[in-house]
Every structure is written in structure tokens, then in C-alpha cells.
Amino acid sequence: MLFDRASPLAIRHAAIASLAPWLLRFAWQSLPRQAARNAAAIAGLLAGAGPMWRELAGHIGASALLREKGAIYLYDTDKAAQAGARDMAQRRDLGVRVEMISTAELHRLEPGLCNVNGQAAIFPDAIFMTDPGRMVCALAKAAGVPILSHRVTRLALCGGAMMLEGAGLSLLARKVVIAAGAHSRALAAQIGDRIPLDTERGYHVEWDMESPRLGRPVCPVSRGFYLCPMEGRLRAAGTVELGGLTHPPSKARVELLVAGARAIFPDLPAPDRDWMGFRPSMPDSLPVIGQSPNCAGVIHAFGHGHIGMTLAPVTARMVCDIVGGRSLAGACAPTRPGRF
């Protein structure tokens, strides 16, 4: 994939040296035994995510933002379908419900894909959020606590408490949860926790339209992105670019998504907007959730990679249990901060 400019995976050459330690750990974690162990741990975390999102969205009056029609994977060649069948078998072993479907069934479920041939798979239990931004706003509104908006630049132990400082901010806290996504590594390092967190930069492009052509998310697997029917727009989102936090977005990655979407809907005009985000990624694809090994008052909650939105309520529940002293996210927990 790395030698193909049109592949869904890219590494910025200038970043290879700084990425080397992460890449070596990632390669180690990709060996069969480690990958199987990590997949089982991820499946364990994900098992509660759907029901918890349903409950949370219901609680804050945002159930209308969840759509329960599953998600579809598309395979454009027989070779891709065969690889997909192996992938599906592994997922079934982990308790995921997935079914291969014929082209005719695909066209019945998604009439907008009537020009697409090949095999497909459906994950009937997948839940889709039609507008994550609106969901986050609804959550913030329902939280019922003051929200201060500041950038924390300094975090230090001060007596028995933690001192947080930044421009216009000086706050003493008994407990601190570091949940700053890909920026968490630098904050954790300030209390001596060296965590091999990096970022997988991801992109999306959007076309405004009243009816976004699909009923559920559809992933053309070989291209590594999803076409998602958002509220009032069609979104193409995904792909991975390893390249750090400071480099500006790559136009070529945006164009790749546009080309991928046009391979399915050739009449799409120029997109209305694009975006790049920083997935906070660990070499073993597992988040870091647990008490800091160095500082009892600090709880880490970051590193969710591709599934941070999905795992938000699961993470929140784990953090609540740790803060409330009901769990220490034990020394053996797969998400423990000191595992590397």
C-alpha cells in the first residue's frame, strides 16, 4: 500500500524518523498472536457501545440522531471478497453479526448503488450517528456542569492536588482526566507518563444535498473509506495518513476521497467542504483508560484511534468507576496506561 499513491494508507516521508518507534511497536502488535489478543480486547470494549449510546442518546433527547439500519462493506473483486470472507469469519468468532449479501440484495437495500456490482457484506447491528457535531452539542448542553474553554499548557502536582495552567487559566483539582485526544501524549509526559501515542490523520469531504443517496454507511473496502448519509449532506470519510500533528492537511488525500466517491457516484460535483482530523492512535489499537502509574490524581482516557466516538460512553463509564473508586482499571486491564 505504501508504494501506491492511490492507496488508503500513506506515511509522510519527512515524518518517518519521528514515527519509527511507533511504527516498530505497531509492526510488533500486528503479528498474529498480538493482533488476535488486541482484537479480542477491542471486541470486549465494543460489546457495550451500542446499548450505551442508545441509553445516553435517549437520556439527552437525541435518539433521532441514531440510525439503526446497519452498515455495508463492498468488495469490487473476487480476491477482495475472498479476503473479506476471512475477515468476516474472524469478526464472527469475536461475536460480531455480519452476513455476506448478493448484488441483488445490495441493490434492494441501497437502490442508489444500482450501478455497483460485486459482493457485499452487511453488519445488521451497526448504529450510525447522522450528525456527531449535534450529538456533542446535545451532550454538552445536558451535562449540567460549567464548561471552561481553555488550553492547558502545564499540569503539575501541587501538594496533594493537581495544578492546571494555561493562558487565563489557573485551576487546582483533586482529580484530572486527560482526554485531549492526540494531544494527550504531551500532557501525560508532564507527569512522567511516557505513552507511545501518535496520530493517524484522517480526512472527510462533504456534498450538501437534501437526500444523501444512501440509507446507511457504505465502505468500498479496497479504498478504505466510508460513504455516509449525514443530515443534509453526503460525507466520504476515512483513509490513514501517518504524519504528525503539525503538518497542514494534504490536498492529495482530499482528492483521493473525492475520486473514491466519484467511482461510485460519477456525477458528484466539487465538494462543499473538507476536513482533516487527528485520530489518537496507540500501536496496539487499544485506548489508554486508567489511573496514571505516576500520579494517583490523574486518569488517562485517550488513544481510541478509529473508534473514539463509538467508545465514548464506554470510556465515560470506566472513567466514572475509576474516579468513584469502584475500579482501578486493574494492573491486567488491556487499556492500562503502563502497558508499554
Ligand SMILES: Cc1cc2nc3c(=O)[nH]c(=O)nc-3n(C[C@H](O)[C@H](O)[C@H](O)COP(=O)(O)OP(=O)(O)OC[C@H]3O[C@@H](n4cnc5c(N)ncnc54)[C@H](O)[C@@H]3O)c2cc1C
Ligand atoms: C476522518 C475521521 C473519521 C472518523 N470516523 C469515526 C467513526 O466513524 N466512528 C468513531 O467512533 N470514531 C471515528 N473517528 C475517530 C474519532 O474521531 C476519535 O477517536 C475521537 O475523536 C477521539 O476522541 P477524543 O475525545 O479522545 O479526542 P478529540 O476528539 O480529538 O478531542 C480532544 C479534545 O481535547 C482538546 N484539547 C487538546 N489539547 C488540549 C489542551 N492542551 N488543553 C485543553 N484541551 C485540549 C481538543 O480541543 C479537543 O476538544 C474518526 C476520525 C477521523 C479523523
